[in-house]
Amino acid sequence: MRRNVLADRLPGLVIDRYDRVLVLKLYSVAWLPHLRAVLAGLDSAAPADAVVLRLSRAVQRQAEALHGLTDGTTLAGTLAANPVIFRENGLLFEADVLDGQKTGFFLDQRENRARVEGLAAGRETLNVFAYTGGFSLYAARGGAPAVLSLDSSAPALAAARRNFALNRDLPAVAAARHELLVADAFTALAGLAQSGRRFDLVVVDPPAFAKQQAEIPAALKSYQRLAELALAVLRPRGTLVMASCSSRVSADDFFAAVRRGAARAGRLLHEFAHTGHPVDHPIGLAEGAYLKGLYAQADEAAASSWRDAGSGL
Ligand SMILES: C[S@@+](CC[C@H](N)C(=O)[O-])C[C@H]1O[C@@H](n2cnc3c(N)ncnc32)[C@H](O)[C@@H]1O
Structure with a gap:
């Protein structure tokens, strides 16, 4: 039940997957206290080599002041290389998961x-x-x-x-x-x-x-x-x-x-x-x-x- 509420109802969180790397972007500070639960859910639902945190501008100050989190932090695993090369519908693209837009x-x-x-x-x-x-x-x-x-x-x-x-x-x-x-x-x-x-x-x-x-x-x-x-x-x-x-x-x-x-x-x-x-x-x-x-x-x-x-x- 809790998982459905998080996934389907609350805005302000995007999780994009590029090959073996997950990028978790927050657009709302409301998600900050729940990051541990989100990471645990990801670990079982979508295991990855790395989970990278991206923060929208509106979230950055509070995330750093209250939780010591900065844009581009690797929250779990190891980011072996950036940009990450991934496939979309058979085409190869790079995603700069640290500095790219979105x-x-x-x-x-x-x-x-x-x-x-x-x-x-x-x-x-x-x-x-x-x-x-x-x-x-x-x-x-x-x-x-x-x-x-x-x-x-x-x-x-x-x-x-x-x-x-x-x-x-x-x-x-x-x-x-x-x-x-x-x-x-x-x-x-x-x-x-x-x-x-x-x-x-x-x-x-x-x-x-x-x-x-x-x-x-x-x-x-x-x-x-x-x-x-x-x-x-x-x-x-x-x-x-x-x-x-x-x-x-x-x-x-x-x-x-x-x-x-x-x-x-x-x-x-x-x-x-x-x-x-x-x-x-x-x-x-x-x-x-x-x-x-x-x-x-x-x-x-x-x-x-x-x-x-x-x-x-
Ligand atoms: C929504 S993204 C486009 C995504 C892209 N169509 C794709 O499929 O990946 C918007 C883009 O507009 C660019 N942009 C923003 N303002 C612009 C402007 N005034 N003139 C040209 N490009 C601009 C940004 O650099 C960004 O790459």
Whole structure:
């Protein structure tokens, strides 16, 4: 009973597994007194070579002051090497479990990445907010002839380059041209549009824009602007994939913001899928359903959007 309550109801704890290494990330100080119980549970449910503790900024001060715990502490076992190399759906990636964003990788996007692989054959792809190239590698394996990975983090894109190298024995990955662009997404998208660059598939997976209620209006404006900018570099009948991981932004409000962006870009969206996160991210309360994905084919058209009655949305 206690275990169900911990696992299914309480937010603020993420445990990601990379090969034989577990990364336990806390977003709430409420978990600190229960760490011993969590570790005991992990030891029997998911034995690993090492359990690494990661602390969100909000937790760090109290964790150190009250429990002497710092971000990156190995709580159990031995971390033999960092980054940790692991496989996701057959592709090799590195996860920097000590300094990487979140726990080192964004495992919650794995189903969307697999879906993007299925859309990528023969399609020049732009991956905006690429981090370490997750969507880029799936697109390459799916047959994209060229992939541009864009992110403001130079270390993340350096890891994206290494991740391509890790998978170069796959013919489709070896054949794909992979370009990196370290830049602010908003500025770079405008620049790409102005210079005439166009893509057949554009993936936009930004960081959470609204962490508090007061930030929601600005977040919706950012999603709208990103949709407009992404559509400006998307070829006619190209595919737009947009995600939001802002827990405070509802799916309906996010989709509406994307549609407003499309209207401003003069594009007609044929939305063919709406997605969430995988089942290992339990939804104990409304904000737990934080990940939203929208897939659309974008035609050149009047400033309104429509839905395909047969799409089942
Ligand atoms: C949610 S993560 C993306 C995860 C990635 N799509 C994946 O599948 O692994 C958001 C990324 O946005 C990047 N980022 C944050 N602000 C940015 C900005 N203004 N311009 C470009 N990249 C930014 C971060 O460095 C981070 O890599």
